[in-house]
Amino acid sequence: xxxxxxxxxxxxxxxxxxxxxxxxxxxxxxxxxxxxxxxxxxxxxxxxxxxxxxxxxxxxxxxxxxxxxxxxxxxxxxxxxxxxxxxxxxxxxxxxxxxxxxxxxxxxxxxxxxxxxxxxxxxxxxxxxxxxxxxxxxxxxxxxxxxxxxxxxxxxxxxxxxxxxxxxxxxxxxxxxxxxxxxxxxxxxxxxxxxxxxxxxxxxxxxxxxxxxxxxxxxxxxxxxxxxxxxxxxxxxxxxxxxxxxxxxxxxxxxxxxxxxxxxxxxxxxxxxxxxxxxxxxxxxxxxxxxxxxxxxxxxxxxxxxxxxxxxxxxxxxxxxxxxxxxxxxxxxxxxxxxxxxxxxxxxxxxxxxxxxxxxxxxxxxxxxxxxxxxxxxxxxxxxxxxxxxxxxxxxxxxxxxxxxxxxxxxxxxxxxxxxxxxxxxxxxxxxxxxxxxxxxxxxxxxxxxxxxxxxxxxxxxxxxxxxxxxxxxxxxxxxxxxxxxxxxxxxxxxxxxxxxxxxxxxxxxxxxxxxxxxxxxxxxxxx
Amino acid sequence: xxxxxxxxxxxxxxxxxxxxxxxxxxxxxxxxxxxxxxxxxxxxxxxxxxxxxxxxxxxxxxxxxxxxxxxxxxxxxxxxxxxxxxxxxxxxxxxxxxxxxxxxxxxxxxxxxxxxxxxxxxxxxxxxxxxxxxxxxxxxxxxxxxxxxxxxxxxxxxxxxxxxxxxxxxxxxxxxxxxxxxxxxxxxxxxxxxxxxxxxxxxxxxxxxxxxxxxxxxxxxxxxxxxxx
Numbered sequence: 001x002x003x004x005x006x007x008x009x010x011x012x013x014x015x016x017x018x019x020x021x022x023x024x025x026x027x028x029x030x031x032x033x034x035x036x037x038x039x040x041x042x043x044x045x046x047x048x049x050x051x052x053x054x055x056x057x058x059x060x061x062x063x064x065x066x067x068x069x070x071x072x073x074x075x076x077x078x079x080x081x082x083x084x085x086x087x088x089x090x091x092x093x094x095x096x097x098x099x100x101x102x103x104x105x106x107x108x109x110x111x112x113x114x115x116x117x118x119x120x121x122x123x124x125x126x127x128x129x130x131x132x133x134x135x136x137x138x139x140x141x142x143x144x145x146x147x148x149x150x151x152x153x154x155x156x157x158x159x160x161x162x163x164x165x166x167x168x169x170x171x172x173x174x175x176x177x178x179x180x181x182x183x184x185x186x187x188x189x190x191x192x193x194x195x196x197x198x199x200x201x202x203x204x205x206x207x208x209x210x211x212x213x214x215x216x217x218x219x220x221x222x223x224x225x226x227x228x229x230x231x232x233x234x235x236x237x238x239x240x241x242x243x244x245x246x247x248x249x250x251x252x253x254x255x256x257x258x259x260x261x262x263x264x265x266x267x268x269x270x271x272x273x274x275x276x277x278x279x280x281x282x283x284x285x286x287x288x289x290x291x292x293x294x295x296x297x298x299x300x301x302x303x304x305x306x307x308x309x310x311x312x313x314x315x316x317x318x319x320x321x322x323x324x325x326x327x328x329x330x331x332x333x334x335x336x337x338x339x340x341x342x343x344x345x346x347x348x349x350x351x352x353x354x355x356x357x358x359x360x361x362x363x364x365x366x367x368x369x370x371x372x373x374x375x376x377x378x379x380x381x382x383x384x385x386x387x388x389x390x391x392x393x394x395x396x397x398x399x400x401x402x403x404x405x406x407x408x409x410x411x412x413x414x415x416x417x418x419x420x421x422x423x424x425x426x427x428x429x430x431x432x433x434x435x436x437x438x439x440x441x442x443x444x445x446x447x448x449x450x451x452x453x454x455x456x457x458x459x460x461x462x463x464x465x466x467x468x469x470x471x472x473x474x475x476x477x478x479x480x481x482x483x484x485x486x487x488x489x490x491x492x493x494x495x496x497x498x499x500x501x502x503x504x505x506x507x508x509x510x511x512x513x514x515x516x517x518x519x520x521x522x523x524x525x526x527x528x
Numbered sequence: 529x530x531x532x533x534x535x536x537x538x539x540x541x542x543x544x545x546x547x548x549x550x551x552x553x554x555x556x557x558x559x560x561x562x563x564x565x566x567x568x569x570x571x572x573x574x575x576x577x578x579x580x581x582x583x584x585x586x587x588x589x590x591x592x593x594x595x596x597x598x599x600x601x602x603x604x605x606x607x608x609x610x611x612x613x614x615x616x617x618x619x620x621x622x623x624x625x626x627x628x629x630x631x632x633x634x635x636x637x638x639x640x641x642x643x644x645x646x647x648x649x650x651x652x653x654x655x656x657x658x659x660x661x662x663x664x665x666x667x668x669x670x671x672x673x674x675x676x677x678x679x680x681x682x683x684x685x686x687x688x689x690x691x692x693x694x695x696x697x698x699x700x701x702x703x704x705x706x707x708x709x710x711x712x713x714x715x716x717x718x719x720x721x722x723x724x725x726x727x728x729x730x731x732x733x734x735x736x737x738x739x740x741x742x743x744x745x746x747x748x749x750x751x752x753x754x755x756x757x
Contacts, residue, residue, distance in 0.1 A: 263684050264666040270691075273663075274671070277656035281671065295652055298659075302698065309699050337670035392627045393620065516619070 008122050009106055015379075016102040016129035019386075020095040020138040025088040028140065029395055029515060030402035032284055033430040035141040036437040037063045039090030042076035044443035052436070052443065054451035055458045059224045060233045062452075064430045065462045067233040071150075071180040072143040085440050090141050097149035098138025101348065102129045104152040109352065111159045113314050116359065123362070124355025126375075127300075130382045131354075133292035133340060133347045136285075136390070147181035148344045150174050151189070155323065158196065159316060165207040172214035176221030184330035184342050186225070191326045193218070199315065233459030243335040266332040269343055272298055275350060280340045284401040287386075288393040292340055292347055294382055297354050304357025324349025396515045403434055405512040405520035409490055410438035412510065412523065413473050416488070421523075424491035425466070426477035432468035441470050480504060483526045490523045534746050536576070537569075540739045544568050547735075549664075549681035553725050560596045560728070563589055568732040574704045575736060586708075593728065594715060601723030606650045613646060651717040658716045658727040661687065664734060676722050686738050693741025709733060 031039065041051045041061055050056050051073075060067040072093060079089035105128045109121035128134050137145045157171035175193065179186045193215075197204065204211040243261055247254035268274055276298045279286035293301075311317045327345035340347065358378075365371050406423075413421045413435065425431045436446055449469045452461055467476040478495055483504035489496060496506070506524035514520045544550060544565055554561040567589040570582055609617065621641065624632045631637065662668050665687045668678040682690070697705055712729035719727065 260666075260684055263687060264662060264669045267661045267665065267687060268670055271660045271662055273656045273658075273660035276659075277652060278671070289649070295656070305695065305698055306701070309695070335670070388624070388628075392623050396619075396623055 005118055005122070009103075009125070012106070012122065012126050012129050013099060013102060015126070016099050019129065019135045019383075020098045023391075024091050024095055024139060025086065027391055027395060028402045029399050030404045030407050031087055031090065031434070031437065032140075032402055033064070033428075033433050034068075035090055036433045037061075037430070038068070038073045038076060038141050038143075039080070039085055039087075040433055040437045040443075041073045042080045042090070043085040043437075043440070044446070045074070046077045046080050048443050048447070050443070050447060052433075052446055052450070053458070053461075054447040054455055058458060059228055060459065062233070062458060062461060064433075065464045067459070067462075069143055069147075069180055069182050069185075071177065072141065072146050075146070076141070085437065091139065094140060094142045094145045095138050097146045098134060100149045101134065101138075101145070101152060104149065104156055105348070105352070105355075108152065108156050108159065108316075108320075109355070111156075112311065112316050114311065119362075120356060120359045123358045124352050127297075127355040127358060128348065128351045130379070130386070131293055131297075131347075131351050132287055132290055132386060132390070133344070134351065135386065136287055137341065137344060142341060143182045144184070144341050144344045147178050147185040148348060150178040150181055151185065151323075151345060152348070154178060155319070159319075162200070162203065162315075165210050168207075168210055168214045169217055172218040173221070176218040179222065179225065184327075187330045188323075188327050188345065191329065192323055195322055195326070196319070199318070228459055231459035232462050242333055246335070261335075262332050265334070265337070266328055268338050269328050269331070269346060272301075274338050276301075278338075280338055282336075282339075283398050285340050287389050288397045290386075290389045293350070293354065294385060296381070300354045300357030300361055301350070302357065303360040304353035304355070307356035307360045308353055320349055320352060399515040403431065404514055406431060406434045407438055408512045409521060409523070410435050410473075412512075413471070414439055417472060419472060420485075420487045421473040422478060422482045422487050422489050423473055423475045424478045424489075424495035425468075425475045426495060429464050429466050429468075429475075432470060432475040435470040435473050435475065439471060439473075446470065486526065488523050488525055490521055492521050493519075496522060496524060534743070536739065536743060537572070539742055540568065540572050540735060543686075543738045543742070544735045547682045547686075548679065549726070549731060552679060552681075553728065553731075556724060557596065560593065560725070563592050563596075564728060564731050567593060568735050571704070571708060571732045572736055572739070575702055590711065597715070597719060597723070597725075597728060601719040601725075603650070603654060603718055603720035605720070606647050606654075606718065609646055617641075617646065654719060654721060655713050655717045657721045658713070658730055661690075663726070664730075665690075673721065677724065679726075681726065682734070682738070689741035689745065690734065690738045691741070692744055693737035693739065696740050696744055697737055705733070705736070 037052070038061075041063070044050060044052050045057070051058055051061055053062050055062070059070060061070050061073055075093045076090060079092040080086075083089040083092075102125050106121045106125040109124045110117050112120065114120065151174075154171045154174035157167045157174060161167035161171055172193075175189050179189050244258065246261075247257040249257075275291060276293050276295050277291050279289070279291045308317060308321070324346045327343055327349075331339055331342040334342070362371050362374060365374060409421075409423065413419075423431065423435070432450075435441070450465075452458060467474070469475070478489060478491055480500075482489060483506065488509060489506065500506075501508070501524060504526065506526060509523040509525050511519050512521045512523070550561055550565070553564065567586070570586045570589060574582055574586060624641070632641070657663065657673075660668065660671075662671065663678065664681045665684045667680040668676075672678060712727075712733065715729055716727050
């Protein structure tokens with residue numbers, strides 16, 4: 001029996017690993033600028049001990065002025081050390097986190113007080129392994145995915161601590177660390193700790209010393225963040241995305257506005273339409289024609305709600321549901337509709353509900369052969385469906401978000417090392433990072449050419465400069481004075497229109513196409 | 529008086545009338561509004577385990593509502609592709625052919641892709657658009673739909689009550705509710721999301737869920753607080 005369980009779990013983990021690591025460096029095609037920033041910062045930290053702007057081991061990474069949580073980047077130093085700066089090393093931590101989440105799902109659900117807990121945990125981990133959201137965010141360098149993996153590790157240790165209190169300090173250590181993985185995790189973790197304290201207060205009261213030690217460990221880990229709490233570095237992201245400034249009128253009017261807006265944002269995540277059909281509106285966070293779950297999963301989802309209600313008395317079920325529902329709170333305070341990356345713990349809980357439902361449906365089937373056939377059908381439908389939408393459609397239809405043409409421009413600039421390039425970044429000043437990444441540009445030189453003038457104000461520098469230099473490439477809004485010097489100008493049809501080509505006597509050198517074969521950007525030589 | 533106020537039928541009556549949806553329907557088509565109210569009450573009585581002639585009344589009401597709704601709201605675009613859809617389908621045809629080879633270019637796949645994939649997708653789209661809480665409580669905010677006159681059907685304060693009622697309905701597993709829900713889904717596959725009154729087949733179900741949720745809360749507070757409401 002034990003061999004069967006290990007075999008089943010190993011199979012699930014194999015499926016999870018293949019779906020997450022298969023062609024990881026090629027799909028998605030290229031890197032989006034956030035990923036490239038994480039990868040390049042890791043490279044810079046590895047080689048110089050400083051981030052791209054010249055700050056030594058910052059608590060929050062400035063990146064483009066939004067100050068990311070640091071943990072993902074710091075952990076990426078490890079794969080970068082082994083495999084050099086590359087798409088694979090940049091995404092490795094997220095893919096590994098994705099597989100860990102599947103394994104932790106099995107461990108956590110096994111703790112349910114149910115004689116069928118092994119079957120339920122295997123089916124739940126399979127659901128997480130094949131769910132589109134879990135695969136998608138594991139194949140991008142996603143901080144939230146790492147945060148979820150660490151959070152689930154903490155939850156598992158917390159569950160162990162209910163039988164053996166010695167696990168509690170470890171749990172709180174991980175909870176503390178998880179707050180450095182993703183901004184929203186700071187809020188989720190605090191509410192979660194408060195809930196656990198309330199739910200298990202009698203138990204913790206009997207083990208006061210270890211509980212106090214655990215809380216102390218958590219608080220000590222928060223000190224660096226605490227010291228920066230009044231800087232834009234700590235709060236920039238919330239300031240950028242909340243809707244409080246939109247509230248107008250009297251206090252009552254503003255309160256109603258905020259309550260209504262919060263409720264609308266919150267319930268958008270509960271809607272089956274958004275969960276099972278209508279993808280995240282932002283292309284960079286979604287798969288064409290597919291939402292965070294397959295459409296057919298609504299059926300086990302409905303069965304799963306009933307199964308969860310049957311087990312409502314189990315404290316584990318309560319903890320997991322609560323964790324899922326509170327993880328929507330930070331996202332509900334932002335104006336972006338159905339921002340899937342912020343609610344991964346919630347999506348994980350939905351996967352569990354689907355897993356429970358899957359178990360319920362399989363239970364209706366009497367014969368083992370029929371059950372196995374049902375599982376084979378499930379995989380036989382889900383994986384090809386995912387393959388078509390992700391491995392085929394996404395490659396072409398989302399290539400824009402991964403700036404595929406600029407990969408080619410960066411390679412061209414390496415090939416023509418003696419030429420001076422000017423790349424238009426008027427509308428996208430962050431594009432410089434792709435060149436730094438793909439050219440594996442020396443971080444020390446980058447810091448000298450582009451680093452902050454006053455590093456002491458690191459956590460206050462929220463505005464990104466519009467001009468950057470990466471070796472022989474200047475990235476800035478095109479200044480037509482450049483057309484009178486011997487440079488190669490690169491831009492799309494908006495930056496360098498056909499009339500401008502004619503007016504400035506530019507000579508077309510090369511067209512860079514996207515994966516659909518459409519012209520994306522062009523390189524011109526000035527005829528000086 | 530208080531006991532009469534929390535009479536289930538009275539609560540259902542109030543819920544059915546104290547929403548923006550029914551008045552919008554009345555404004556546009558008073559007969560449809562009346563039939564939907566009638567359908568709501570029949571469904572509720574059947575939920576309370578009353579049977580017999582009510583089943584016949586339910587079926588007749590469903591047929592009448594279907595005549596109104598499918599007559600005006602039939603989604604003509606299910607089997608007719610817009611130029612943008614044709615373009616997308618052609619492009620994707622190329623991607624699939626390049627990447628899947630014979631697995632896609634064989635006759636069966638080609639027929640399925642050309643004739644069935646788009647209608648199936650559109651019908652799914654119609655079905656899932658009705659399974660959106662925000663459609664009913666927030667006029668689809670924050671995911672408003674372009675070209676569609678979304679309107680708030682119920683005040684958002686009813687949302688928590690609805691959710692409680694929905695969970696209670698799910699746990700009770702009453703066949704009449706399940707069959708009605710499935711029927712509503714099947715019919716909604718063929719109704720355009722631009723239909724001016726929205727997914728009216730769900731009107732009775734939502735009223736039912738809100739009523740049950742409300743009664744559950746009243747009972748909960750009566751028991752917990754031992755307070756005579």
